[in-house]
Amino acid sequence: MRIRWRSPIRGPWLTSVLGLVLLCALPLVIVTGLLDWVAYGPGQTIPADVGALHLPLLGWPTRPSWLFRLTQGLHVGLGIVLVPVVLAKLWSVIPKLFTALPRNPLRAAERATLVLLVGGILFEIVTGLLNIQYDYVFGFSFYAAHYTGAWVFVAGFVLHVALKLPAMTRGLRSRSFRTELRTPLAQTRSEPPGDLVAPEPEPPTLSRRGALALVAGGSLLLAGMTIGQTVDGPLRATALLLPRGRTLPGDFPVNRTFAASGIAPAAVSAGWRLELGSLRLTRAQLIALPQHTAALPIACVEGWSTQQTWSGVRLRDLAALAGVPAPTSALVSSVEVGPFARATLTGAQVRDPDALLALRVNGADLSPDHGFPARVIVPALPGVHCTKWVRSIDFTTSGPRP
The missing domain is CATH 3.90.420.10 (Oxidoreductase, molybdopterin-binding domain)
Structure with a gap:
């Protein structure tokens, strides 16, 4: 049976807005993750044997004293906060995953980057979330797999951005962000016929501003349940997602008892x-x-x-x-x-x-x-x-x- 994607809010504009958020935030996740690898120092990087993926071993500074706290906190915390955005972005483009490979070489190359991009980011999210829960059900070294998977994702990300940046720019300019935030459900309409737009849309059940609010709300909820792991004080009790993030009053976390x-x-x-x-x-x-x-x-x-x-x-x-x-x-x-x-x-x-x-x-x-x-x-x-x-x-x- 043919799958029919009929949401009237799916289209280039919503996809471009979500893509812009990821374009701004994911490089920070990538850079802080790679810096953390460098922080482990000569001869004891984790993973140690990375072959051609080896980064320059620079002397990791001792000042500011909170440097590693910042880089690692941003890498994990921002990675968690972006999960709803990533899922929403995948939802917005999912029709393209079920269409035939285009004959146009440029479009075919763009489709090929999705294998690295989507596969890479889902792998990084799943293994990262399991690691912070100390749940190693995957049966392989988290450090080696997560580091290698990061480079696979980086390759897909760079190629995809290079190919799709003009389309994202056009999508963002196609509609006014301020107008969309003022458009209620009753006035929500499909975008003009084109890429990602449903040819036979159903009546809307959610406005575009509602969709963005849902994604933002999910990210804020995850932020509220994550930030306490890196902030001492009352917020420590809100770190519900991280088993080592919370402790008994008067104590502080340990990784190994x-x-x-x-x-x-x-x-x-x-x-x-x-x-x-x-x-x-x-x-x-x-x-x-x-x-x-x-x-x-x-x-x-x-x-x-x-x-x-x-x-x-x-x-x-x-x-x-x-x-x-x-x-x-x-x-x-x-x-x-x-x-x-x-x-x-x-x-x-x-x-x-x-x-x-x-x-x-x-x-x-x-x-x-x-x-x-x-x-x-x-x-x-x-x-x-x-x-x-x-x-x-x-x-x-x-x-x-x-």
């Missing part, structure tokens, strides 16, 4: 020592060293972040104590065993005056979930590299440089 780490309690009890080359320091000895306090954010790849007040020993002071006054890198190892139990810091990160081996947070000793007996906290560093349950720090004058 002490119980989930599998660390034996004895490994972080009274017998724990911090290894600094040939030195072995107890927690009491670390507390006896000059302490520094800094308010720093910690941000995770799933999009949540929080700013807390940390106290501990500056990493550069520990480097000097270990006999490496001018380190170019530091390898931090955790008591935990696993793929994220080690992190490499650059010389600039070690030397930052607020880079700490934290022993306390918000005036109290670290809890086991927050990394007791000691954890690393560095301005603008991705949360996965702010190693918890630190066992050793190896400062060197070789390896990553500032």
